[in-house]
Amino acid sequence: MIILGINAYHADSSAAIFVNGKMIAAIEEERFRRVKHWAGFPKLAIEFCLKEAGVTYEQVNFFAIGRDPKAKFLKKILFVASNPAGSMKVIKDRVSNSKKMASVDEELASISGLPVKAFAGKVVNVEHHRSHIASAFFASPFEEAACLSIDGSGDFTTTMIGIGKGNEIQILDSVDFPHSIGIFYTAFTQLLGFPHYGDEYKVMGMAPYGEPKYLDKFDDVVELTSDGLFKLNLKYFRSATQGVISYGDDNIPVVAPLFSDLMVQRFGPVRKKEEPLEQYHKDLAASVQRFTEKVIFHILNHLQKRTGLENVCIAGGVAQNSVANGKITRNTTFKNVYIPSAGHDAGISMGAALYVQHQIQKMPRQSSIRSAYTGSNFSNEEIKSILTKKSIPFSEHDDEQLFQKITDCLQNGGVVGWFNGRAEFGPRALGGRSIIADPRRADAKEILNSKIKRRESFRPFAPSILKEHVSDYFELADEVPFMEKVFPIKKDKRAEVPAVTHVDGSGRLQTVDKEISPRYHGLIEAFYKKTGVPILLNTSFNENEPIVNSPEEALACYLRTNMDMLVMENIVVERRAEK
Known part of the structure; x- marks a missing residue:
């Protein structure tokens, strides 16, 4: 089949x-x-x-x-x-x-x-x-689980709950458009001065810099209903009959302004791009994030009581909110959570x-999907051929030599482009198409932003940690293969890894399993043996573009930035080799 x-x-x-x-x-x-x-x-x-x-x-x-x-x-x-x-x-x-x-x-x-x-x-x-729910439940390790799909909207639905059992999903209830927590979050994202499709993660990153001072004001914006769902007060939002997302001939999604005049009156004017982020903006971001979490936990607690199940599978754009995801087992009665690597619309x-x-078709379930490495891959020979044609000097090393070379570069404050194996499916780099740095350096964030990323200072970088050392560094010990949850870092470890510790003491971790990511695990292990720290700073291999897919794109990103080293499989390109 x-x-x-x-x-x-x-x-x-x-x-x-x-x-x-x-x-x-x-x-x-x-x-x-x-x-x-x-x-x-x-x-x-x-x-x-x-x-x-x-x-x-x-x-x-x-x-x-x-x-x-x-x-x-x-x-x-x-x-x-x-x-x-x-x-x-x-x-x-x-x-x-x-x-x-x-x-x-x-x-x-x-x-x-x-x-x-x-x-x-x-x-x-x-x-x-149903596609979202299937992407989570049928890929999960659970024989039976509660299911939640929650996003902006799709097929006139914004939220759907159900039960998965064996090879069947039963839908219990849904919320119709335009009542949408995705629309709620996006409207405030726009109000905070981030107008582009997909900018919501900026609000999530900014939230820890503020205090959730305006939670009470949101009670008039969103009503939590007794059936475990919710309703928007549509007076705060642009009329949905005027449209939400449009697609031009260039196939780029454009989101219309979703807030109404009332939202502007109650929560302040739209921040212009050139205007600084004031403390009010940070407090509003914190309030939006906290209230969104409140809605998610409201839905999940009712769903748990209704189903009596310990496992939950979640997908949809709102399921990309890794801060909320990391709090589910502490704020609901669910014990186990599965979220796929592509919880957003690509996972459809x-x-x-x-x-x-x-x-x-009633086909039997397969083993759970624990790897996101389903994209493009290239051999050493293909990579060498590309570099040779472009007259780019390079060297080749076996894995042991390679790991030593990379970790030496990282310890010296270097930034390395790591192009390894198959590309990841989903929005996050997981050691297939990553840029890596030393998490112990307090200046690593500034180095990355000055050399490559050039992004907002409030956005955090993530720790990739050896699976076997999670409990040494994080207050919760869980498998997080797709970087889909944020957990508190232990207080006595935060100073050790400042580059991946967010302002609130948390980190969006990726647990690296030797069976799933053997080379990435080997690289982090080599760094651990040298430094005593089983973590690397990991961010996506790109510069204001989709994550690089091919060696040509990786090389182009390397050449137009100040990255110190480019590693593609066993092939190394270095700045000093170009002199």
Whole structure:
């Protein structure tokens, strides 16, 4: 059985392929297009997946599309009818987008060269939030778990709860658009002066610099309902019938201003780009973050009481809030939490395929997905060929020599580009396409921002820690393979690793397992033997662009920044070698 999952005509378009139950490849289209959150038809991601699996279009049994235009169709009609004058542009945009979704078989025919009839009966639409839930539950190690999908919106739903058991998901309830915690968070993100799609993580990073002084004011913005869900006070938000997200011919998602005049009156004017971040902005960010956590815990505590289960699986854009994720077991009665590496919309492709595989085709579950390394990879020979053609000097080393060379560079304050194995599926670098530095250096953050990142000073860098040493450094000992949770760092360890300790004493950790990431584990272990610290500072290998995908992109990033060393598999490029 071969199932190809697709997220198309939606932000973070992607593809994932399963062969006889096992995921072979998954990747975002943005990695090829080099445009963040690219939202068109993922032609290149599809072709990559087919190539990795060694199959053709004809051999695919099902093309699972993570979108169902028929979902809640009557509710959509009634919603639009409630304000037809303000909805004309939205109607046109939605109709255009729906036509694209309806013609997926034609798109597949166009890129494959096959007739449309070759895809007859093979295209299966899976509702957005069911795809999210499937991406979490069917990939988890749990035989039974409560399930939550929570994001901005998709297929007229913003939140969905359910139960997963074996190879089946049962939906319990949902929240309809426009009542959305994703929209709530985005509206305040915009008010704080961050207008672009995906900027919400900036508010999360800024929140620890403030105090949650305005929690009480949010009680009028969001109502926590007795059924364990919520409602927005829509007076604070731009009319949803005027549209939320649009996609131009460039396939870049653009979010309309989501706040109303009332929100501006109650919470202050929109911060302009050139205006400094005042303490008020930081306190507002802290309040938004804390209130969002309150809503999530409200939903989860009711869900736990309703299901009686100890395990929970979570996906959706709001599930990328790693600060909230790290608090779940301390603020709810759930004991175990699974969140996939691509909890955001890119994971829709994986989830749609898993839904078809298990919910529809009733195939038995496979082992849980614990690795995010499903993207592109390149051999030493390919890398050397590329460097030779570009006349770039390089050296080659075995792993032991390589690890010594890198750790010497890190100890001397160097910043290293680490391009290793297959690229990660999801928004976070996990030792496949990472930039690494010494976490012990108090100036490492400033060095990284001056040499490469040039990003806001309040945004933290993450610690990659050997799995076996988590309890030595963090107050909670848990497996966090996808950097999806933030935990408090032990007070007596914070001064030891200042570069990865956030202002509130926390760290967004990635636990590195020798079985899953043997070379990255080996590198951190070499650093540990030299320094006594089993941690490396890890950030994504990019500079205001999608994470690098190929050796050419890694080299270009290295050359246009002040990175000290570039390591691609066993090949090393150094600044001094260029003199």
